[in-house]
Amino acid sequence: MNTQQTPALQTKLPAVGTTIFTVMSTLAAEKNAVNLGQGFPDFNCDPQLVDAVTEAMKQGLNQYPPMTGVPVLREAIAKKIAALHGRQYNAATEITVTAGATQAIITAILAVVHAGDEVIVLEPCYDSYVPNIELAGGAPVRVPLTPGTFRPDFDRIAAAITPKTRAIIINSPHNPSGTVWTAEDMLRLQEVLAPTNVLLISDEVYEHMVFDGQQHQSAARFPGLAARAFIVSSFGKTYHVTGWKVGYVAAPASLTAEFRKVHQFNVFTVNTPVQHGLAAYMADPQPYLQLPAFYQRKRDLFRAGLERTKFKLLPGEGTYFQCVNIAEVSDLGETEFCKWLTSEIGVAAIPLSAFYGNGFDQRVVRFCFAKKDETLMAALDRLAKL
Ligand code: PMP
Ligand code: GLN
Numbered sequence: 001m002n003t004q005q006t007p008a009l010q011t012k013l014p015a016v017g018t019t020i021f022t023v024m025s026t027l028a029a030e031k032n033a034v035n036l037g038q039g040f041p042d043f044n045c046d047p048q049l050v051d052a053v054t055e056a057m058k059q060g061l062n063q064y065p066p067m068t069g070v071p072v073l074r075e076a077i078a079k080k081i082a083a084l085h086g087r088q089y090n091a092a093t094e095i096t097v098t099a100g101a102t103q104a105i106i107t108a109i110l111a112v113v114h115a116g117d118e119v120i121v122l123e124p125c126y127d128s129y130v131p132n133i134e135l136a137g138g139a140p141v142r143v144p145l146t147p148g149t150f151r152p153d154f155d156r157i158a159a160a161i162t163p164k165t166r167a168i169i170i171n172s173p174h175n176p177s178g179t180v181w182t183a184e185d186m187l188r189l190q191e192v193l194a195p196t197n198v199l200l201i202s203d204e205v206y207e208h209m210v211f212d213g214q215q216h217q218s219a220a221r222f223p224g225l226a227a228r229a230f231i232v233s234s235f236g237k238t239y240h241v242t243g244w245k246v247g248y249v250a251a252p253a254s255l256t257a258e259f260r261k262v263h264q265f266n267v268f269t270v271n272t273p274v275q276h277g278l279a280a281y282m283a284d285p286q287p288y289l290q291l292p293a294f295y296q297r298k299r300d301l302f303r304a305g306l307e308r309t310k311f312k313l314l315p316g317e318g319t320y321f322q323c324v325n326i327a328e329v330s331d332l333g334e335t336e337f338c339k340w341l342t343s344e345i346g347v348a349a350i351p352l353s354a355f356y357g358n359g360f361d362q363r364v365v366r367f368c369f370a371k372k373d374e375t376l377m378a379a380l381d382r383l384a385k386l
Contacts, residue, residue: 013131020127020354024338028348034379036367037338037348039175039320043372045240046287053277065272067264069097069248073279077248080282081231085220093253096260097275099267100245101205101234106132108201108230108249109167111262113138117166122152124176124355126203129169138166142357150177154188161192167199172217173206173318176355176366180210180318186217190224199255200229205237205247208291210318211299220250227252230259235278237320238288240370244274295320295369298376302369305380320370323352327363329386334361341365345386347379 024037035042068074074091082088089095098104105128113119115137121129123142133140143160146153157168170189172181193200202219210216219225234247249259281287299316306313311324330337334351342348349365369376 013134015357016131020335020350024342024348024350027339027342031343031346033342033346033348034375034382035348036369036371036379037342037350039368039370040242041240041320041370042375043240046281049239049241049277049281052280053273055280056273056276059276061272061276063272065269065275067269068092068260069095069270070272070275070279073097073275073282074248076279076282077250080285080288081218081220081250083285084216085218087220087223087226089220089250090253094250094256096249096251096256096263097270098232098247098249098263099270100236101203101232101247102128102245103267104230104232104234104247104249105129105169105201105203106135107262107266108232108251108259109133109136109138110266111258112199112255113166116164118162118164119166120157120160120168120198122157122168122170123357123360124150124352125169126171126175127354130357139164140357141165145174145177145179147362150174150179152181152185152189154192157189158192161196161198165196165198167201168193169201169203170219171203171205173209175206175319176321176350176352177314177323178316178319178321180214181217182214183217183221186219186222186225190222193228194224198228200225202229202231204231205234206319207233208238208288209295209320210292211296212317214317216318228255230255238291239278239281244271246270246274246278298369298371298373301373302367302376302380305376306383308380309383309386311383311386314364320368322367322369323364324367325362325364334363334365338365346382 021038028035074095078089078091109132113136117138118141119133119138120141123144130140143156207216219229231250236242310328314323316322334353338349338351352364353359353361
């Protein structure tokens with residue numbers, strides 16, 4: 001026996017490789033392409049937010065914070081949810097600060113999913129959900145959103161519920177499609193879940209990017225949903241700081257207690273000065289109240305440019321993503337098309353197939369418009385060649 005040989009492993013995630021976001025960002029950098037693939041802003045956050053974090057560091061707020069998050073931030077979050085959605089969460093027992101939404105979601109799943117439990121995901125869905133369920137020993141049950149419109153199909157959702165269903169994960173505003181659930185959608189979900197013990201993980205990271213006067217329908221607004229929900233959000237999206245990785249979970253006390261049991265052993269705590277800085281910055285609601293208008297203008301600019309190409313635009317009700325159908329532009333499949341577009345035209349995009357377990361290819365790709373106007377114009381210039 002060779003004692004210096006690394007023992008062979010059986011992978012826990014056989015289907016997982018490097019995420020498409022990393023693949024496309026790497027290719028975009030290599031080809032010097034305009035990167036409209038991975039979702040992140042290419043502009044800076046408000047300098048006042050940086051000042052607030054710097055101030056916290058200078059004041060010496062640099063040691064471990066409480067496991068659940070600093071009280072001022074939890075209180076600011078509870079106050080915001082109450083003001084926007086009319087539900088009062090207890091900051092001490094029902095709000096937990098997390099290392100971004102990604103950690104919030106895996107922690108919620110690890111806290112509630114037992115081996116053999118089923119968890120419903122609505123495809124296309126964000127790429128961390130299914131591996132998270134598998135790591136918990138659960139079985140993902142994939143229910144498609146309606147092809148073409150990406151609206152939820154409640155008959156299919158209801159039909160997927162079995163005695164083994166532990167939870168369902170929803171995401172509105174929706175990455176990648178940009179659709180937004182209406183109050184009627186949330187009421188239908190509430191009705192479908194009412195006779196069950198199914199928990200809800202509501203991924204609301206794009207809560208402040210909803211356009212054309214529509215309103216974000218948080219699960220917090222629906223008592224029958226809130227009572228069973230982990231509501232997840234992320235400061236990264238709202239304040240243009242995706243690299244800071246701070247988010248939160250709001251959930252009833254009994255769910256929060258289980259959540260915190262896992263949280264304390266997978267991160268324990270989250271960056272102290274950033275939490276204090278965010279709490280101070282949240283005192284002014286204007287930055288998040290103005291976000292819909294800020295992104296709606298960019299969406300309109302980007303859509304107007306795309307209208308002049310052969311891409312067929314899908315609706316863009318929310319998020320900072322715009323999907324287009326490529327059928328008139330190319331015969332390539334989505335992934336090949338994105339690689340070609342990055343290498344030959346100099347604009348990176350993400351194939352929708354990356355959000356499906358079976359690689360379903362509907363000739364649709366996603367662009368991110370959280371970019372400076374000049375970046376969007378440079379991309380549109382290149383896309384005009386198509
Ligand atoms: N959920 C969705 C739908 C997302 O788009 C993202 C951002 N990539 C996340 C969760 C993760 O957010 P965070 O960066 O705060 O972990
Ligand atoms: N949420 C972003 C997206 O959908 C980035 C995700 C990531 O890099 N993991 O593009």
